[in-house]
Amino acid sequence: MPGYLPKVPGAVALDPTTQTIRKGEYLARAGDCVACHSNPGAPQFAGGRPMPTPFGNLYAPNITPDDENGIGKWTADDFYRMMHNGVSRDGTLMYPAMPFASYTKVTREDSDAIYAYLMSVPPVALKNKPHELRFPFNQRDLLIGWRTLYFKQGEFVPDKGKSAQWNRGAYLVEGLGHCAMCHTAINRLGGSKTSQEFEGGMIPNQNWYAPSLTSNREAGLGNWSIKDIKDLLQIGVSHRATVYGPMAEVVYNSLQYLSDEDVEAMAIYLKELPQRDSEPPPTSSARLVSPNVMELGRKIYAKQCFMCHGDEGKGFPPSYPPLAANQSITMSSPVNSIRMVLNGGYAPGTMKNPKPHGMPPFAHILNDEEVAAVVTYVRVAWENSGTPVTAAQISELRTLIPE
Incomplete structure (x- = not known):
């Protein structure tokens, strides 16, 4: 397990149990377990976080070592069975919002380390919330069919032809x-x-x-x-x-x-992922935008955007990303570009970038036609190969975004 323990000069060697727990903590970070199993402001891994799905709300369970509400009575075998097979301790089939279809590839050694770490965190006596799924999706027997179609069990097998x-x-x-x-x-x-x-x-x-x-x-x-x-x-x-x-x-x-x-x-x-393009290449007709729309978009860009992203959309990376020749701007789906203009956003504050620069929201400043114009402008200007967007698309997305 390269790199899971920090290299501190002169540090005292850890005992095997502590080392396993530290390894498990690292792996739990890699699996982003905290994202689903922790509610903001609540104890870590205590569950209860709602996970909206097209079928209704799921609630992430408590995975602290509490005997009654968490995994306190689970064994390492129980935990591996859940990770590897998507089956809970009592035999209940798990919904695929729990990514067991990916976690099945985790080795038994790594599963045991994660289990050891979770058993070392403080137990929290927080009851699990029942899922709120519509019929027939609340019938777990249907998961047998889902698993037949979409779940392939098995630990990761290294490719001998790769490094x-x-x-x-x-x-x-x-x-x-x-x-x-x-x-x-x-x-x-x-x-x-x-x-x-x-x-x-x-x-x-x-x-x-x-x-x-x-x-x-x-x-x-x-x-x-x-x-x-x-x-x-x-x-x-x-x-x-x-x-x-x-x-x-x-x-x-x-x-x-x-x-x-x-x-x-x-x-x-x-x-090295194999290149597969499911979308047809953009055609010249996708770039035919009304001159009025382009001019409106250019004016908005010059007033609101150029100070950070530059006259030619080259930005000032890494603080202010480029818009010219940026694939994320020209994707077939414009939803992310629209959301950024409407809601703004910040890059995450990380150890290597603790004070990230952000983009302000413009939903309260620009109407649907103006947002459509400026998003269209950045998707087709500077030889970008994106397609124009409409005010109707902006209006639909504006209503879907939670306040």
């Missing part, structure tokens, strides 16, 4: 990181196809688009440097882009705490 570093990155990305859970589109049953893995998709009920990692027209990383990928994952900003929205939370809760070696391994794996 140890690549395999470490694959293990983290495909397993604990469960990156495909957001970056792969899901269907009406909440399942995703392996053949479309990492090709991007809307994150249900969050109204954010997780871009394709296999297309250089979106967030494909084939032409990125390893350093830029590492910086984006671990720091939240790089000379190529900045993370916002759900990915900012992942960096804040999880990736910033990983070792440089592990982040580099993830970067190497992600850079």
Whole structure:
């Protein structure tokens, strides 16, 4: 396990139990367990956080070592069975909001370390909230069919044709990181196809688009440097882009705490993902925008945006990201660009970037036509290959975003 313990000169060697707990804490960070199992302001891992889905609300369970409400009576075997098979201690099939389809790849040794860490945190006597799913999705027997279609059980098997570093990155990305859970589109049953893995998709009920990692027209990383990928994952900003929205939370809760070696391994794996473009290439007709719309967008950009992003959209990276030649601006889905103009946002505050720069919201300043014009402008100016957006799209998204 490279890098899971800090190297402190002169430090006293830890006993095996403490070392296992420290390793488990590191792995729990890598798995971003705290993001779902902790409510803001409440004790960590006490559960109760609502997880909106297209089928109703799920509530993350208490995973502290409380005997009555948490996992205090669980054994390491019980915990591994949950991680590996998606089955709770009492035999209940788990809903796939728990990413057991990814966690099944976690080794028994790492599962035991995470279990040891969770058993070491303070127990919290907070009762679990029952799920609020609509019929028939509240019938757990249906999960048998879902598992048949979308769940392949099995620990990670290294690719002998790849380096140890690549395999470490694959293990983290495909397993604990469960990156495909957001970056792969899901269907009406909440399942995703392996053949479309990492090709991007809307994150249900969050109204954010997780871009394709296999297309250089979106967030494909084939032409990125390893350093830029590492910086984006671990720091939240790089000379190529900045993370916002759900990915900012992942960096804040999880990736910033990983070792440089592990982040580099993830970067190497992600850079080598096979390039697959499910979207047709943009056509020239997509760039035909009304001159009036372009002029309105240019004026708004000159008044509100150019001081940070520059006359030619080159920005001042890494503090202020570029808009020209930025795939995240020109993706087929404009939802993220619209959200940033409406709501603004901050990159995560990380150990290597504790005081990030942010973008102010403009929802209270610009109407739907003006937002559409400026988003259209940045998607097609400076030889960007995006498509125009409409005021109707802005209005729809404005009503969907929680206040």
